[in-house]
Amino acid sequence: MxxxxxxxxxxxxxxxxxxxxxxxxxxxxxxxxxxxxxxxxxxxxxxxxxxxxxxxxxxxxxxxxxxxxxxxxxxxLHGQTNLEQLQVDQVMGIVQDIYTHLLKLFFEKDKAKQVAIHEENNKTHYPKYLGFFEAILKKNGGEFYVGQKISLADIAVFDTLDGKIDDSIVEGFPLVKTNREKVRKNEKIAQWLDKRPKTAH
Known part of the structure; x- marks a missing residue:
């Protein structure tokens, strides 16, 4: 190995x-x-x-x-077929779109502009992208983004939602919320979350 x-x-x-x-x-x-x-x-x-x-x-x-x-x-964890890999990459593309807005907030130094960006993200951008995730989950049967088991797509969305997007927003997307909890409760993921170093970001 x-x-x-x-x-x-x-x-x-x-x-x-x-x-x-x-x-x-x-x-x-x-x-x-x-x-x-x-x-x-x-x-x-x-x-x-x-x-x-x-x-x-x-x-x-x-x-x-x-x-x-x-x-x-x-x-x-990147899909079992070329088509599944495309579906994983599709989710990853949405994740990167979210990061564009997260980083805009992170690098903004002006406090007033930070507030405005945060409000716009919460009101407009994040609900839009979580809506995309919800639709993908629904189309795939509701449990996972790709196939019938955890893949990079599920892990990537879990990480993106982990402390970066307010839980109050996630509440509006039940399939996204359920998928996040399924990843969180995976035995191996749960072990890592329990032992990983505590950091602010």
């Missing part, structure tokens, strides 16, 4: 989806976390001067989406 090391900051961020995939697969790996101080010394040793980085048998690879997709394929 390959030797894996996942390198990221002391936060969930763009690495948490990878950690959830490792947990779901029951795959051992080294979870390396950098503070801002230790990252400064390590930055020039990474492929693109940014995190996350996945190291496989000593070889480093960058770009979060590439890493996530690789791990999902390696662990059989």
């Amino acid at each position: 390959p030797s894996y090391k996942l390198k990221y900051f002391e936060s969930k961020g763009r690495a948490e989806m990878c950690r959830l995939l490792f947990a779901m697969a029951g795959q051992e790996y080294e979870d390396i976390r950098y503070s801002q101080e230790t990252w400064a010394a390590e930055k020039n040793n990474t492929p693109f001067g940014q995190l996350p980085v996945l190291e496989i048998d000593g070889q480093q690879y960058g770009q979060s989406i590439a890493i996530i997709n690789f791990l999902a394929r390696e662990f059989g």
Whole structure:
């Protein structure tokens, strides 16, 4: 089996989806976390001067989406057919649309603008995208986004909803809420959620 090391900051961020995939697969790996101080010394040793980085048998690879997709394929969580893989990628595209709005809020420094962005996200953007998720779940039978078991699509939506979007918004989408709880209660995911380091983000 390959030797894996996942390198990221002391936060969930763009690495948490990878950690959830490792947990779901029951795959051992080294979870390396950098503070801002230790990252400064390590930055020039990474492929693109940014995190996350996945190291496989000593070889480093960058770009979060590439890493996530690789791990999902390696662990059989990216769909069983080309059509299922397309369906997974479709959900991932919506997740990235949500992140566009999340990051806009994250990088805005003006307090008044932060409030305006937050209100617009909650009123307009997030309900729209959760509506897309609800429709996909309904079309697929209500339990999972793709196929009849947990895939990257379910894990990605779970991670996106985890502390990033108000629960009051999720309440309006019962299938999305039920799917989130199904992922949360998966034995391997639950074990990771219970033991993972407590971080603000």
